Amino acid sequence: MRRIRYEANGGPEVLFLEDAPEPEPAPGELLIRTEAIGVTLPVVRKVREVAAPIPLGGEVAGIVVGMGDGVEGFALGDRVTGLCFSHGYADVAILYEAMASHIPDDASAVDAVALVRSGLIARGVLEAGVAGPGDSVLVTAAASAVGSLAVQYARARGAARVVAAVSSSQKADFVRDLGADEVVLYSDESWGDPVDVVLDGVGGDLLAPAVRALAPAGRLVAFSSGGGVIDAYELLVRGASAIGFQMAAIARTKPKLYASWRDELWAEYRAGTLRPRVHACVPLAEAARAHEIIESRSNLGKVVLVP
Incomplete structure (x- = not known):
């Protein structure tokens, strides 16, 4: 081979x-x-x-x-x-x-690798951040494989406002087509009105503005391999929390939950709610x-x- x-x-x-x-x-x-x-x-x-x-x-x-x-x-x-x-x-x-x-018979192998793993992470980080109907959600790396599905998932779960954070204005039309209400650049001085949940797939230096984007009692879900440091004082003054998420831990320790999320992904795919x-x-x-x-x-x- x-x-x-x-x-x-x-x-x-x-x-x-x-x-x-x-x-x-x-x-x-x-x-x-x-x-x-x-x-x-x-x-x-x-x-x-x-x-x-x-x-x-x-x-x-x-x-x-x-x-x-x-x-x-x-x-x-x-x-x-x-x-x-x-x-x-x-x-x-x-x-x-x-x-x-x-x-499924109606999906290609390319669609499968674009949907399943990235979609499971998108589903999982929304769950970890307790993002529900009426919440505002900001997604970093929103044009990535995981980010693009997280934007769609947040919209499908009833988010009142979805903000896409990207590295370049050239990605703005792409993430708006996914369902983002607003687009911000990492380099912007402000990321707009605070949000209830930040889903961060970048890490590193981006953690600081991600925490500052949180509303009081907001939740930051960090799922990037990029590392970084979170300022505990910034969490303190907002009464906010930071949560780490790893998909492999769910697969190992909660196989039934993992399988149910996987089945849900394909159902959303068939319904046209999620488009890898x-x-x-x-x-x-x-x-x-x-x-x-x-x-x-x-x-x-x-x-x-x-x-």
Whole structure:
């Protein structure tokens, strides 16, 4: 099989296409022939920051071509999507059965990787922030794969006001089309009237203005791999709170909740409430170019690798 090898830290130039043995599925695992592979910011950051070579995992979608012992919910030929923890940038990948879900007949593999993982995070951060009908919600990285779905989800859940925070005014029309009432730039001195909930997928220096954007008793949900420091005094004077969210923790500790959110995602997709947006489909051999798109923050929606 073909896969992308990560050699050392330093950026997209260290990604190489290589031939490798096809993996064997262990008990409880599915072997899938990949049709689409989602590129995520955490994986891009690992390539940039981690010195030791690591498998490039992430969201994959394709056809089941092998199964380990004990698999009960899937059959050969099924179309599935899920999160791969080993080598996902490859023609063939391994999925844990618990992390896999069926792709409906009316959805493509590209739609699946653009929707499921990013949509689960969007659903989860809204839940963590207790964002309900009538609330105002601000989403950072609103033009990203997760952000674009979070804007749509907030609107669908009855938010009275949805604010999209983006890095460039060139993204304004895109996020307004998703349902944003207002658009602010990270560089703006003020992000407008305070909001009840901030969903932050950027981190770093953006945490300070994100906290300042909170209304009294507001909630900041931080789900970025970008780190950063929150000023406790800024929370104190607002009576606000900061919450960390990690999707993997939900998948491990609350599998029934994880499955119900996943089913809800596909229902919203069929109803047309959620529309996954794909910025580009890039050949697997050009994975470095896909990483460059993410690093430049120029993407409007999901970047997908296609074997």
